[in-house]
Amino acid sequence: MNDKPSQRSHSAQAPSAIPLEAIQEAVESIRYGVVQLIIQDGRVIQIDKTEKIRLA
Numbered sequence: 001m002n003d004k005p006s007q008r009s010h011s012a013q014a015p016s017a018i019p020l021e022a023i024q025e026a027v028e029s030i031r032y033g034v035v036q037l038i039i040q041d042g043r044v045i046q047i048d049k050t051e052k053i054r055l056a
Contacts, residue, residue: 017043018044019044022047023035023044023047026049030049031051032051032052032053033049033050033051033052034048034049034050034052035048035049036048036049036050
């Protein structure tokens with residue numbers, strides 16, 4: 001059994017490569033709900049948007 005911590009390096013995504021416009025559009029386009037960023041190896045790979053409808 002290997003007790004050493006993983007040495008896998010995670011290169012952070014460059015600020016210019018982060019899809020800020022897509023994130024902003026997702027946030028501004030819903031009134032109630034959730035915007036979820038899916039990150040893999042330090043990079044945003046998916047944006048999930050779930051909108052909820054309030055009845056009361």
